[in-house]
Each structure stands twice: as C-alpha cells, then as structure tokens.
Amino acid sequence: xxxxxxxxxxxxxxxxxxxxxxxxxxxxxxxxxxxxxxxxxxxxxxxxxxxxxxxxxxxxxxxxxxxxxxxxxxxxxxxxxxxxxxxxxxxxxxxxxxxxxxxxxxxxxxxxxxxxxxxxxxxxxxxxxxxxxxxxxxxxxxxxxxxxxxxxxxxxxxxxxxxxxxxxxxxxxxxxxxxxxxxxxxxxxxxxxxxxxxxxxxxxxxxxxxxxxxxxxxxxxxxxxxxxxxxxxxxxxxxxxxxxxxxxxxxxxxxxxxxxxxxxxxxxxxxxxxxxxxxxxxxxxxxxxxxxxxxxxxxxxxxxxxxxxxxxxxxxxxxxxxxxxxxxxxxxxxxxxxxxxxxxxxxxxxxxxxxxxxxxxxxxxxxxxxxxxxxxxxxxxxxxxxxxxxxxxxxxxxxxxxxxxxxxxxxxxxxxxxxxxxxxxxxxxxxxxxxxxxx
Numbered sequence: 559x560x561x562x563x564x565x566x567x568x569x570x571x572x573x574x575x576x577x578x579x580x581x582x583x584x585x586x587x588x589x590x591x592x593x594x595x596x597x598x599x600x601x602x603x604x605x606x607x608x609x610x611x612x613x614x615x616x617x618x619x620x621x622x623x624x625x626x627x628x629x630x631x632x633x634x635x636x637x638x639x640x641x642x643x644x645x646x647x648x649x650x651x652x653x654x655x656x657x658x659x660x661x662x663x664x665x666x667x668x669x670x671x672x673x674x675x676x677x678x679x680x681x682x683x684x685x686x687x688x689x690x691x692x693x694x695x696x697x698x699x700x701x702x703x704x705x706x707x708x709x710x711x712x713x714x715x716x717x718x719x720x721x722x723x724x725x726x727x728x729x730x731x732x733x734x735x736x737x738x739x740x741x742x743x744x745x746x747x748x749x750x751x752x753x754x755x756x757x758x759x760x761x762x763x764x765x766x767x768x769x770x771x772x773x774x775x776x777x778x779x780x781x782x783x784x785x786x787x788x789x790x791x792x793x794x795x796x797x798x799x800x801x802x803x804x805x806x807x808x809x810x811x812x813x814x815x816x817x818x819x820x821x822x823x824x825x826x827x828x829x830x831x832x833x834x835x836x837x838x839x840x841x842x843x844x845x846x847x848x849x850x851x852x853x854x855x856x857x858x859x860x861x862x863x864x865x866x867x868x869x870x871x872x873x874x875x876x877x878x879x880x881x882x883x884x885x886x887x888x889x890x891x892x893x894x895x896x897x898x899x900x901x902x903x904x905x906x907x908x909x910x911x912x913x914x915x916x917x918x919x920x921x922x923x924x925x926x927x928x929x930x931x932x933x934x935x936x937x938x939x940x941x942x943x944x945x946x947x948x949x950x951x952x953x954x955x956x957x958x959x960x961x962x963x964x965x966x967x968x969x970x971x972x973x974x975x976x977x978x979x980x981x982x983x984x985x986x987x988x989x990x991x992x993x994x995x996x997x
Contacts, residue, residue, distance in 0.1 A: 562590055562591065562592045563590065563591050563592070563601040563602065564591070564592055564593075564594040564599050564600045564601050564602070565582075565583070565586050565591040565592070565593055565594065565600060565601070565602045565604070566593075566594050566595070566596070566597045566599070566600035566602070566603045566604070567579045567582060567583065567593075567604045567605075567606055568597075568603075568604070568605050568606065568621070568625075569606040570605070570606065570607055570608045570614060570617070570618060570639075571606070571607065571608025571610065571614065571639070571640065572608065572610075573706050573753065573755055573788060574708065574726075574755050574757070575606050575607075575608060575639055575640070576706055577697070577706040577707075577708045577755055578606060578638075578639065578662060578665065578708075579606050580697035580698055580699050580700070580706075581665055581692050581695055581697050582604065582606070582638065582665050582668060583697070583698035584692075584695045584696050584697045584698045585665055585666060585668050585669065585692075585695055586602075586668060586669065586672075587698050588695075589669045593698065597625055597628045598628050600628065600633070601632070601633055601634070602633065602634045602636070602672055603625050603628060603629065603633070603634070603635050603636070604635075604636045604637075604638050605618055605621060605622065605625065605636070605637050605638070605639075606638050606639040607637060607638065607639040607640055607641035607642060608639065608640055608641065609639075609640035609641040609643070609644045609721050609725050609892070610640070610720075610721060610722070610890075610892075611887065611890040611892075612890045612891065612892070613890065614641075615641050618637070618641055619652070619653070622635070622637070622653050622655070622656065623653075626653075626655040629655060632676060634657045634658065634672050634675045634676060635655055635656055635657055636656065636657055636658040636659065636660065636671075636672075636675070637649055637653075637656055637658075637659050637660075638659075638660045638661075638662075638664075638665070639661070639662060639725075640661075640662065640721070640722075640725035640726065641725075642659045642660055642661050642682075642684070643661030643662060643684050643724070643725040643726070644721060644724060644725050644893075644894070645659070646659060646661075646682045646684045647659065647682040649682070650680050650682060656680070657675035657680050658671045658672065658674075658675050658680065658681055658682070658683075659681070659682040659683070659684070660682075660683045660684075661683065661684040661685070661686075661725070662711070662725070662726055662727075663685060663686050663687040663690045663711075663727065664683035664684065664685065664687075665692065665695075666690070666692065666695070667683055671683060686712075686727035686728070687727075688727070688728060688730055689730075690711070691708075691711065691730075691732045691736070693732070693736055702747070702748060702749060702970065703749070703750075703751065703939065703940075703941050703942065703969065703970045704749060704750075704751035704752065704753065704784070704939070704941070705744050705749045705751070705752050705753070706752075706753050706755050707737060707740055707741060707744070707752050707753070707754055707755065708732070708755045708756070709731060709732050709737050709754045709755060709756050709759065709762055709772065710729060710730070710731045710732070710755070710756030710757065710758070710759055710761075710762050711726060711727070711729070711730055711756075711757075712726045712727040712728045712729045712730055712757065713726060713728075713729050713757035713758060714728055714729040714758075714761075715757075715758055715791065715831070716829055716896070717818075717828055717829050717830060718827065718828055718829045718895060718896040718897040718900065719818075719828055719858065719861060719889065719892070719895060719897045720892075720895060721892040721894065721895055722757055724894050724895075726757065729757065729758070729761065731756075731762045731763055731764045731765075732764065733764045734764050734766070734767040734771060734772055734775055737754075737772065737775075737776065738775050738776060738779060741776050741779050741782060742779050742780075745779050745780060745781030745782050746781070748970065749781075749782075750781060750782060750783040750784065750939070750970075750972075751782070751783065751784035751785075751786070751939055752776065752782060752784075752785060752786070753785075753786040753787060753788060754772070754776065754785070754786070754787040754788075755787075755788065756787075756789075757789070758789070758790065758791040758794060759787045759788060759789060759790050760787070760790040760791060760794040760795060760799055761791060761794045768796075768798065768799075769794070769799050769802075770796070770798035770799045770801065770802035771802075773785065773787075773799070773802040773803060773806050773809060774802050774805075774806055776808075777806035777807065777808040777809060778806075782808050783808060783939075783972070784808055784810050784939065784955065785806065785808040785809050785810065786809075786810050786812065786957075788814050789814055789816055789856075790813065790814070790815060791816075791831070792815060792816075792817070792831075792832050792836070792837050792840045793831045793832050793836065793840070795840050795843065795844065800843060800844070800847040801847070803847060803848055804847045804848055809848075810955040810956070810957070811848055811850055811851045811852060811955050811956050812851065812852045812853075812854070812882075812955065812956045812957040813844060813851060813852075813853055813854075814853075814854045814855065814856075815840070815841070815844075815853055815854070815855055816855055816856035817837055817855045817856070817857060817875065817879075818830060818856060818857060818858050818861075819857065819858060819861065819864070819868065819871075819872055820834055820857075820871040820872035820873070820874060820875030820876070821834065821864070821867075821868035821869075821871040821872060822834045822835070822871075823868055824861055824863070824864055824868045824872075825837075827861065827862070827863055827900060828858075828861060828897075829896070834871065834875065837875075838875075838878070838879070841853065841879055850956070851956070852882040852956035852957055852958070853879060853881050853882060854881055854882055854883040854884060854885070854957070855879075855881050855883075855884045855885070856884070856885050856886075856887070857872060857876075857884055857885070857886050857887070857916065858887050858888075858889050859872075859886060859887065859888050859889065859909055859912045859913045859916055860888050860889040860904040860908065860909030860912060860913075861889045861897070861904070862889070862897060862900040862901065862902050862903050862904065863900060863901070863902040863904075864889075864904055869912050869916075872916065873915065873916065873919050876916070876919050876920055876923060877919065877923060880923055880927060881920065881923060881924070882924055882927060882956070882957070882958075883920070883924055883957075883983075884916075884920040884924075886913055886916050886917055886920065887913075888906075888909040888910065888913050889904070889909065891903075921982060921983070924982065924983065925980075925982035925983075928958070928980045928982060928983070928985065929980060929982075931958070931977055931980070931985070932977050932978070932979060932980055932985075933976065933977060933978075934976070934977055935974060935975065935976045935977075935990055936954040936955075936956075936958070936960070936974070936975055936976075936977065936987075937954070937955065937972055937973075937974055938952035938953060938954050938960055938962075938972065938973055938974075938975050938987070939952060939953050939970075939971075939972055940952045940964070940968045940969050940970065940971055940972075940973055941953055941969070942969050943966070943969075944961050947961070948963075949961040949962060949963060950962055950963070950964050950966075950968060950969065952973065952975065952987070958984075958985060959983075959984040959985065960975060960977065960984070960985040960986070960987035961984060961985070961986055961987065962975055962986070962987040962988060962989065963988075964989065973989055974989070974990040975987040975988060975989055975990055976988055976990050
C-alpha cells in the first residue's frame with residue numbers, strides 16, 4: 559500500500575495566518591495528505607507568510623533557502639499567504655526552487671496547483687474572491703483547548719502604513735449562522751474558549767447582524783466559557799458592542815486595542831480614524847462598561863515625519879492608559895502603501911533609540927500593574943505545558959500568563975489559582991486549595 563503524502567506547513571505572522579494554515583490542512587486532508595512536523599519527511603512544504611514588515615519577508619526568504627535542502631525530486635515547495643499575495647510571480651523569479659505561490663483566497667486550489675507543480679509547472683494564484691470564506695472546509699486545528707475562528711476577511715480601512723488591503727483584499731464578513739455553527743461544533747468537541755478573528759473584527763456585519771449580535775450569539779453557545787476577539791478598531795466600539803460585551807458573561811475582560819501612535823498629528827498622517835482624545839474616550843468607555851478590563855496595544859515607532867515631540871506623546875499615552883502589554887514595531891516601508899510617498903523618513907538609528915525607550919516605559923508600566931496583582935486569585939484555563947521548567951501554562955480572563963505546577967490532566971480545565979510572584983510579564987501561581995493547605 560503506498561504511503562500517504564505528507565504535508566508540512568510553517569506559519570509566520572498573526573493569528574489569521576494560524577487560522578489559514580488550519581484551513582490548508584483541511585483542504586489537503588480531504589485529498590489524503592497527512593500532516594508532519596518534520597520537513598525532511600514532507601512531500602509538500604509550504605511556508606505561510608506575513609507581509610506586514612520587511613523583516614518578516616526577509617526572514618521567510620532566508621527560511622526558504624533552508625527548506626529547499628529538504629526538497630527531493632517530485633516534492634513541492636510553495637509560498638502561501640500575504641507575502642505570496644504581495645509579490646506574486648516575482649517570488650518564482652527570486653527563488654527558483656519555489657514551485658507555487660498562492661494568496662489567502664486561493665487555498666481551495668492547492669491540490670490542483672500541487673499536482674501541476676509535480677508535472678513541472680510553476681504557478682502563482684493571487685486572485686481575490688469576495689465570496690470566499692471556505693465554509694465547506696473543516697479546519698484541522700492543532701489546538702483543542704481553545705480555537706481561532708475567522709469571522710471576517712480583508713480590510714476596507716486604508717491606513718497609510720498598512721499592506722493588509724493589498725494582501726487580503728476587501729472586507730467581507732461570514733454569516734452569523736455559519737460562525738455559530740462552527741463554534742457549536744468546537745464546543746461539542748470539548749473546546750471551551752474561542753477567539754474571533756478579523757482585520758477590524760468589531761466592524762463585522764453580515765448584512766443582517768453586527769458585531770454586537772455576533773458576540774451575543776457566540777457567547778450563548780452551550781459549552782463556550784470564554785470568548786475573545788482580535789483585532790478591533792477603536793472607533794468601531796459602538797454602544798451596542800459595549801453593551802454586548804458587558805452583558806455576555808463569556809466575553810473576557812481583555813481587549814487588544816491598537817493605537818499605533820499617541821500623537822494626533824501622526825495619527826492623521828497614518829489615516830487612522832481617530833485622534834488621541836478620541837482613542838482615550840474609547841478607553842474610558844471600555845473601562846466604564848467592563849470594570850477591571852485589561853488593555854494591550856500595537857505601537858509603531860518612527861513613522862515618516864514623527865518628531866521627538868510626537869514620540870513623547872506616545873510615551874505619555876502609554877503611561878496615561880497604563881496598558882497591560884504592548885507590541886512595539888519600528889516603521890517598515892511597504893511597497894504599494896500610501897506611506898511610501900510621505901517624505902521626512904526617520905533615520906534608522908533614531909527609530910532604534912526610540913523603540914528602546916518605548917519598550918522601557920511599556921515594561922515599567924506593565925510590571926507595576928502586575929506586581930499589584932501578586933496575592934490575588936484568578937480562574938485560569940490551563941493551556942498546556944510551559945516551554946521550560948516542567949510547569950503548566952495557564953491564562954486568566956484578562957490574558958495574564960501564569961505558570962504553575964500540576965498534573966497534565968489539568969490541561970484543558972479551569973483551575974482557581976493565587977498569583978505567588980511575577981517576573982514583570984508573567985506570573986508564578988499555585989492552585990488555591992494547595993495554597994490554603996500550605997499556609
């Protein structure tokens with residue numbers, strides 16, 4: 559009996575890419591492919607890529623050079639995802655060992671393109687399909703404890719720094735009933751936490767239902783104990799959405815709320831749809847609706863024209879909001895984005911110096927907040943083994959990471975713990991019953 563073909567997928571970038579890799583495993587699983595974690599075993603090797611920053615693309619190009627050594631006669635090496643969409647056929651020219659290039663709307667065609675590649679035909683598929691939601695493709699998920707559920711693809715916002723509208727096409731939302739059906743299936747299989755994914759997820763609208771309706775419907779699915787979403791856009795937190803968050807018990811008390819800059823002048827150049835004060839008003843509204851909510855964010859340093867005064871406003875915003883965490887990035891020129899035409903680029907050494915200062919402030923603010931939480935108790939979902947130390951990794955509703963000792967049969971369950979210490983970013987914890995007996 560012939561060996562089933564093996565598929566290896568390496569994923570870079572955001573949660574949306576993780577979700578798309580699960581879709582690709584689903585598409586190819588129907589064709590008899592078996593997943594492998596070893597590229598040396600694979601008959602088809604795919605790299606699911608990110609195009610948000612140049613560094614991510616350079617990393618992928620370097621990785622392609624490493625993966626090509628695993629390629630045997632008849633094997634297929636492909637680039638998929640956002641970088642594939644952005645560069646298209648150019649990738650076939652840049653990396654001769656690459657056989658196929660497929661953008662995010664083309665995964666349904668993977669089996670055919672792989673078959674053609676085996677016959678020696680190199681091809682690129684980068685057509686946008688406004689109808690494509692892969693509703694008939696059951697994703698093959700690696701995670702069972704919690705799951706990502708894509709509810710929206712593409713983006714209609716035109717932030718000057720962002721490549722996403724070019725790589726993922728126009729915004730479109732899945733039907734609410736289809737999302738609920740998928741989440742119900744996950745709950746029946748034992749998943750109790752889901753994260754709804756979209757480029758501007760709270761702008762979701764399927765023609766009949768908005769994001770508030772979606773939160774209430776998914777939060778009502780039997781077995782779903784925790785509901786998260788990412789990434790929202792600040793000005794799409796309508797009163798209806800805030801009410802749904804406050805009134806749906808499953809919705810977690812954490813929002814990742816990208817700000818990008820604390821300077822109204824810079825935000826205007828970015829074509830963000832808010833200024834500093836409007837963003838702070840959204841923060842106030844979230845904290846009023848959901849007391850104790852944790853907030854994290856994205857910040858770009860060194861956007862063209864950013865002055866020292868603009869940067870100082872970003873530092874002051876971090877302190878004023880008191881973010882629980884922040885992902886910080888140096889601005890990266892993306893060919894095809896409007897920001898390419900903006901003059902007054904910030905020197906690389908200035909960007910490096912500024913991001914160093916920003917990281918210091920972010921860590922200081924987060925550490926002070928986390929120190930104050932030592933000794934408090936929390937309901938945590940045990941996600942799996944920690945990366946080191948033989949411990950388990952667990953997460954609070956507010957997205958705090960806790961490491962604790964315990965048996966592996968705790969994985970996938972909820973445990974009440976007390977925080978016993980913090981590194982400033984993560985916590986050590988002990989199961990509450992054990993804490994009481996120890997004392």
